[in-house]
Amino acid sequence: MEKMKKVEVIIESIYLNRLIELFKEGNVTGYTIIRDIEGAGGHGLKTADEANDLLSNTYVFTLCNEEKFNRMIEKIRAFIDKYGGKCIVIDAEVLLHSKK
Amino acid sequence: MNIDLILQNILNPPILFFLLGMLAVFFKSELTIPQPLPKLFSLYLLIAIGLHGGYELSHSGLNIYIFTALFLAILMAIIVPIYSYFILRIKLDSYNAIAIAATYGSISAVTFITGITYLQTIGVEYGGYMVAGMALMESPAIVVGLVFAALFTKGSDDKEDKKTDWKEIFREAFLNPSVFLLVGALIIGIVTGQKGWDSMEPLFGTLFKGMLAFFLLDMGLVAAKRIYELKKVGIFLIMFAIAMPIFNASVGILLGYFFELTKGDTLLLALLSGSASYIAVPAAMRLSVPEANPGLYLPLSLAVTFPFNISLGIPLYYYFITILWG
Numbered sequence: 328m329e330k331m332k333k334v335e336v337i338i339e340s341i342y343l344n345r346l347i348e349l350f351k352e353g354n355v356t357g358y359t360i361i362r363d364i365e366g367a368g369g370h371g372l373k374t375a376d377e378a379n380d381l382l383s384n385t386y387v388f389t390l391c392n393e394e395k396f397n398r399m400i401e402k403i404r405a406f407i408d409k410y411g412g413k414c415i416v417i418d419a420e421v422l423l424h425s426k427k
Numbered sequence: 428m429n430i431d432l433i434l435q436n437i438l439n440p441p442i443l444f445f446l447l448g449m450l451a452v453f454f455k456s457e458l459t460i461p462q463p464l465p466k467l468f469s470l471y472l473l474i475a476i477g478l479h480g481g482y483e484l485s486h487s488g489l490n491i492y493i494f495t496a497l498f499l500a501i502l503m504a505i506i507v508p509i510y511s512y513f514i515l516r517i518k519l520d521s522y523n524a525i526a527i528a529a530t531y532g533s534i535s536a537v538t539f540i541t542g543i544t545y546l547q548t549i550g551v552e553y554g555g556y557m558v559a560g561m562a563l564m565e566s567p568a569i570v571v572g573l574v575f576a577a578l579f580t581k582g583s584d585d586k587e588d589k590k591t592d593w594k595e596i597f598r599e600a601f602l603n604p605s606v607f608l609l610v611g612a613l614i615i616g617i618v619t620g621q622k623g624w625d626s627m628e629p630l631f632g633t634l635f636k637g638m639l640a641f642f643l644l645d646m647g648l649v650a651a652k653r654i655y656e657l658k659k660v661g662i663f664l665i666m667f668a669i670a671m672p673i674f675n676a677s678v679g680i681l682l683g684y685f686f687e688l689t690k691g692d693t694l695l696l697a698l699l700s701g702s703a704s705y706i707a708v709p710a711a712m713r714l715s716v717p718e719a720n721p722g723l724y725l726p727l728s729l730a731v732t733f734p735f736n737i738s739l740g741i742p743l744y745y746y747f748i749t750i751l752w753g
Contacts, residue, residue: 340714341710341713342713342714344595374483382649382725410717411717
């Protein structure tokens with residue numbers, strides 16, 4: 328099994344496009360998005376119940392090898408520092424990649 | 428002030444549903460409205476109000492009076508965020524002052540729609556062109572906010588980052604979903620006129636008040652959940668969130684009086700001036716001024732100004748108008 332990094336990011340939905348841009352710059356083109364998730368944190372309650380991206384969070388995760396991850400790490404740190412949110416990095420083992 | 432005016436407004440099913448939504452949160456009821464529905468209601472309301480305004484505009488045509496009303500709307504949308512900023516700077520840093528000033532410079536469509544329902548209840552005429560006024564008032568506050576952000580805050584160090592920001596933010600200011608849909612529906616209403624409105628009326632006219640009640644029920648739930656966040660906001664801003672709408676609405680009323688607008692149009696101008704945005708501007712501010720805390724500007728406009736305007740503000744402003752107009 329291949330060893331990889333699973334990068335999980337929870338951000339305000341409004342910043343999703345900026346995060347995806349950042350992934351693309353790091354040559355990370357595959358990711359999964361779960362929209363309209365709820366929770367509470369430093370920026371108050373996010374209830375995901377309004378026609379407004381400010382009140383909902385989005386969860387994004389991606390898998391990448393260590394080399395790509397190391398290239399992105401400082402950019403993600405700056406991103407979270409500026410826009411808020413959480414980034415969790417997990418050592419993962421991937422059973423099988425989908426064939427292109 | 429005549430208590431009848433307040434009762435006429437509050438004893439309206441949509442407003443009572445708003446209060447019911449708030450009570451559901453206070454009593455910890457499990458009442459929720461499934462997530463995509465509130466979005467549908469808000470799209471419905473924007474289409475309905477745009478179509479109806481366009482249909483009325485197709486009747487009335489354009490004249491000096493309408494241009495005056497629209498000019499006053501834009502004027503208010505520009506000056507409110509400017510003086511609000513300097514008032515807010517007394518207690519706040521630049522970032523938060525800009526975000527809150529822009530929030531109060533823009534408008535809340537649902538407050539406007541509730542004002543229209545009030546005018547219909549008491550049988551006072553208003554012009555459909557005020558819907559165009561509402562659309563015109565959404566964006567200037569965002570632009571003022573952006574200019575102030577460039578003038579009064581330290582810009583981002585990363586020049587490339589700044590460049591992409593502007594494109595995204597201007598798209599947010601002028602092409603945000605609510606402005607886009609509202610203007611689109613308005614144009615469709617103008618182009619299709621009487622025939623178009625007759626075919627759409629069963630959905631966007633007859634059902635309107637019922638859908639507004641449903642939407643306000645959800646807004647009651649949303650606003651009440653934010654009330655708990657007000658503890659962190661502080662008394663200065665809570666006072667601001669009530670005093671500022673009254674002041675802005677009064678300026679709107681005086682302008683309406685001076686430029687001889689009708690009572691109905693002046694009430695709508697006052698409401699547009701006195702309402703605060705909780706969708707378009709907060710979104711644009713979050714993108715352009717991420718340093719400002721949305722935990723301040725969102726609860727203020729959602730949990731203080733919006734409930735105040737739709738319950739007490741509307742009859743209060745109308746009371747001012749009846750005094751002036753006699």
